[in-house]
Amino acid sequence: MEKISVGVRFRPSTSSPHSDSSRQWQISDNAISLCHLNTPISGYTFAFDHVFDESLGNAVVYRVLIKSIIDAAIDGFNGTAFAYGQTSSGKTYTMNGSEMDPGIIPLAIKDIFDTIHKTSEREFLIRVSYMEIYNEEINDLLVLESQKLPIHENLERGVYVAGIREEIVSNAEQVLQLLKLGEENRHFGETNMNARSSRSHTIFRMVIESRAKEEDSFKEDTITDAVRVSVLNLVDLAGSERIAKTGAEGVRLKEGKHINKSLMVLGNVINKLSEGGKQRGHIPYRDSKLTRILQPALGGNAKTSIICTVAPEDVHVEETRGTLQFASRAKRITNCVQVNEILTDAALLKRQKLEIEELRKKLMGSHSEVLEQVLLKQRNDMHKSELERDRLATELEEERKARYALEHRILEQEKKIENLMNLSVSAHFSSACSQKKVGERSATPDEAHFLAFDHLKTPNFKCPSIDFVVRRPSYKELESSPIPDNFADVADEDLWTRLNKGRVTDLEAFQMTPPLPVQEFPSSETSLVVPSNEELQAKNYERLEEDLHDVRKQCEALKEQYSELEEENNILKEEKIGLTDDVACLENQINQVKSEKQVVLKELKEEKRKLNDLREEVRRLITTFSQKEGMLTSLYSKSRAFVENTKTAPIAPHE
Numbered sequence: 001m002e003k004i005s006v007g008v009r010f011r012p013s014t015s016s017p018h019s020d021s022s023r024q025w026q027i028s029d030n031a032i033s034l035c036h037l038n039t040p041i042s043g044y045t046f047a048f049d050h051v052f053d054e055s056l057g058n059a060v061v062y063r064v065l066i067k068s069i070i071d072a073a074i075d076g077f078n079g080t081a082f083a084y085g086q087t088s089s090g091k092t093y094t095m096n097g098s099e100m101d102p103g104i105i106p107l108a109i110k111d112i113f114d115t116i117h118k119t120s121e122r123e124f125l126i127r128v129s130y131m132e133i134y135n136e137e138i139n140d141l142l143v144l145e146s147q148k149l150p151i152h153e154n155l156e157r158g159v160y161v162a163g164i165r166e167e168i169v170s171n172a173e174q175v176l177q178l179l180k181l182g183e184e185n186r187h188f189g190e191t192n193m194n195a196r197s198s199r200s201h202t203i204f205r206m207v208i209e210s211r212a213k214e215e216d217s218f219k220e221d222t223i224t225d226a227v228r229v230s231v232l233n234l235v236d237l238a239g240s241e242r243i244a245k246t247g248a249e250g251v252r253l254k255e256g257k258h259i260n261k262s263l264m265v266l267g268n269v270i271n272k273l274s275e276g277g278k279q280r281g282h283i284p285y286r287d288s289k290l291t292r293i294l295q296p297a298l299g300g301n302a303k304t305s306i307i308c309t310v311a312p313e314d315v316h317v318e319e320t321r322g323t324l325q326f327a328s329r330a331k332r333i334t335n336c337v338q339v340n341e342i343l344t345d346a347a348l349l350k351r352q353k354l355e356i357e358e359l360r361k362k363l364m365g366s367h368s369e370v371l372e373q374v375l376l377k378q379r380n381d382m383h384k385s386e387l388e389r390d391r392l393a394t395e396l397e398e399e400r401k402a403r404y405a406l407e408h409r410i411l412e413q414e415k416k417i418e419n420l421m422n423l424s425v426s427a428h429f430s431s432a433c434s435q436k437k438v439g440e441r442s443a444t445p446d447e448a449h450f451l452a453f454d455h456l457k458t459p460n461f462k463c464p465s466i467d468f469v470v471r472r473p474s475y476k477e478l479e480s481s482p483i484p485d486n487f488a489d490v491a492d493e494d495l496w497t498r499l500n501k502g503r504v505t506d507l508e509a510f511q512m513t514p515p516l517p518v519q520e521f522p523s524s525e526t527s528l529v530v531p532s533n534e535e536l537q538a539k540n541y542e543r544l545e546e547d548l549h550d551v552r553k554q555c556e557a558l559k560e561q562y563s564e565l566e567e568e569n570n571i572l573k574e575e576k577i578g579l580t581d582d583v584a585c586l587e588n589q590i591n592q593v594k595s596e597k598q599v600v601l602k603e604l605k606e607e608k609r610k611l612n613d614l615r616e617e618v619r620r621l622i623t624t625f626s627q628k629e630g631m632l633t634s635l636y637s638k639s640r641a642f643v644e645n646t647k648t649a650p651i652a653p654h655e
C-alpha cells in the first residue's frame with residue numbers, strides 16, 4: 001500500500017507587486033496559510049509534503065515529486081502524474097513547460113531514455129499514445145481522423161481506449177516530435193482568464209515493456225523471459241472555472257460545463273477514496289471517462305503524484321482554497337502497487353509445464369495417497385476383525401472348557417447322588433434287618449422316618465427284594481457262612497428260614513451284592529443315630545438336586561451362547577473374505593496409477609527433450625540471422641560506396 005503523493009505549486013502572480021490587497025498566501029516550510037496583514041485566517045491553513053513557491057522551476061517539481069514515479073515505471077510499476085487546479089493556475093505550464101523551463105513530460109521523456117540506455121541487462125520497447133477527453137469524448141491526438149474512441153474493458157488489459165494509435169519509439173526526440181504533434185491537435189480556446197486555455201483533459205501515455213536480455217533468458221531452469229509492462233500516464237487536466245469569471249458562452253460555455261462536470265466526478269472519486277475503509281462504499285469511476293481511464297491511478301495498481309497548481313492572487317482565493325481542500329483529501333488515498341509482469345509464449349510454456357507437472361504430482365500424490373489410506377483402513381479393519389475373531393475363538397474355547405467342567409461336575413454330582421441313593425438303600429436294608437432282629441418290637445420314630453425315605457428311590461435303584469431267600473444245600477455241613485460276620489452270632493436255621501420265608505435256593509448260585517464303596521454298613525449298635533445322618537443326607541440330596549437343576553440351566557445358557565458365538569464367527573469369516581477382496585481391488589488400482597504415472601513421466605521427459613531441441617534451433621537461427629545481417633550490411637555499404645564512387649567519378653569523354 002502506498003499513499004498518493006501530493007504537491008502544491010504556486011504560479012507567479014499576475015497582479016502588480018504594488019497591489020493593495022491586504023490578503024495573501026504565505027508559505028512556511030510545507031504549510032500554506034492565507035494571511036490578513038500577516039495573520040493567518042482561520043480555516044485557510046493547509047499542510048502538504050511538498051509546496052513549491054513561484055520561484056521554483058519545473059525541474060525542481062519533477063525531481064521532488066515525479067522522478068520516483070518515472071524510475072518505478074521503468075522497473076515495471078504503473079505510474080501516473082497529473083496536474084489539477086483552476087483555469088490559468090499553471091497546469092499546462094507544469095506538464096509541458098516552456099523552452100527555457102521544460103515541463104514534467106519532456107523531463108520524463110528524457111529521463112526514461114537516459115535510464116534505459118544505462119540499463120544494459122534489459123531490453124526495452126516503448127510505445128507512445130496521446131489522447132484528449134473533450135466534451136466527454138475521447139480523441140486520438142496523434143491521428144486527426146481518429147475521434148470519439150470507445151473505452152473497453154477486459155480481464156487481460158483492464159480498461160483501455162480501443163483503436164488508439166500507439167507509436168513505437170526508440171529515442172527521446174521521436175517522442176518529443178509526437179508530443180508536439182499532439183499539442184497541435186489538442187483543443188485550446190481563449191477565455192477571459194487564459195488566452196490559451198486547455199479545453200480538454202489530455203493524457204500522454206507511455207507503455208514501457210522490458211525483459212532480460214537474451215543471453216540471460218536462456219539459462220537452464222529459470223524463467224527469465226517474463227516481460228514487465230508498465231503504463232505511465234502524464235495528465236494535464238482542464239481547469240475548473242467559474243463561468244462568470246471566464247465569461248464563457250456558446251462553445252466555451254459547453255466546454256466549461258463538461259470540464260466542470262468531469263472534475264466534479266474526479267472530486268467525488270477522490271472524496272470517496274479518501275474516506276477509506278468501510279465508509280468508502282461505491283467509487284463512481286464510471287461516472288466520467290476521465291475517472292474511468294485514471295481508475296488504476298486512483299486507489300488501484302499505480303504510483304501516483306498529483307500537482308495541485310494554484311493562483312496566488314486575492315481574486316482567486318476561494319478557487320485556491322477549493323484546490324487545497326482537494327489536495328488535502330487526495331493525500332489520504334492509498335494505492336496498491338505491484339510490478340506488472342507478463343509472460344512471453346516461451347516463458348508461458350515453461351511456466352505452464354512446471355505448473356502442469358506440479359499439478360500432476362499433486363493429483364497423483366493425492367490419488368495414490370487416498371488409495372493408500374483406504375487400503376490402510378481396510379487392512380486395519382481386517383486386522384481388527386481378525387483380532388475380534390481370535391478373541392471370540394478364545395472365548396469359545398473357554399466356554400467349551402467351562403461347559404466340559406460343568407458337565408464333568410454334573411456327572412460327579414450324579415455319581416454322588418447315586419452313591420447317596422445306594423447308601424440310603426443300604427440304610428433302609430439295614431433298618432429292615434435290624435427290625436427283624438429286634439423281633440416283635442415296633443419301629444422307633446427314627447426307624448419310621450428312615451422307612452419313609454423309601455419314596456426317594458431313583459429308577460436305577462436296584463433294591464434287592466426283601467423276600468429274597470437263600471438256602472444252603474446242607475447248611476449243617478456249612479463251614480463258612482456267606483452271611484456277613486456280624487450276623488454270625490445270630491444266624492440260625494430259624495432266622496434263615498424266616499429270612500427266606502420258607503423258600504430255598506441254591507447258595508452256590510447266590511451272588512452277593514458288592515460291598516458299598518461309600519459308606520460302611522452301620523453297626524446295629526449305631527443304628528439308632530443313623531436317622532439324623534440320613535436326614536442330613538436327604539438335605540444334601542435335595543441341595544444337590546437343586547445344584548443339578550442350576551447347572552443344567554447354566555449348561556443350556558452356555559449352549560445358546562456357544563451357538564451365538566459360532567454365528568458371529570461365521571459372519572466375521574464372511575467379512576474377512578469381503579475385505580480381502582477389497583484389498584486386492586485397491587492394490588490393483590494402485591498398480592494402475594503407478595503405471596499411469598510412469599507414462600506421464602515419460603511424456604514429460606519427451607516434452608523436455610523437444611523444448612531443448614527447439615531452444616537449440618532458435619539459437620541456430622539467431623546465429624544465422626546475425627551472419628546474414630552482417631553480410632547484408634557489408635553488401636549494402638559496398639553498394640553505397642560503389643554508387644558514391646560512380647557519382648563522384650569523372651565521366652570519361654566519349655571518344
Ligand SMILES: Nc1ncnc2c1ncn2[C@@H]1O[C@H](COP(=O)(O)OP(=O)(O)OP(=O)(O)O)[C@@H](O)[C@H]1O
Binds near residue numbers: 090
Ligand atoms: N510557474 C510558472 N512560471 C511562469 N509562468 C507560469 C507558471 N505557471 C503558469 N504560468 C503562466 O500562466 C499562464 C497560464 O498558465 P497555464 O496555461 O499553464 O494554465 P492552466 O492551468 O493550464 O490553464 P487552463 O486550465 O485554462 O488550461 C501561462 O501564460 C503560463 O505561461
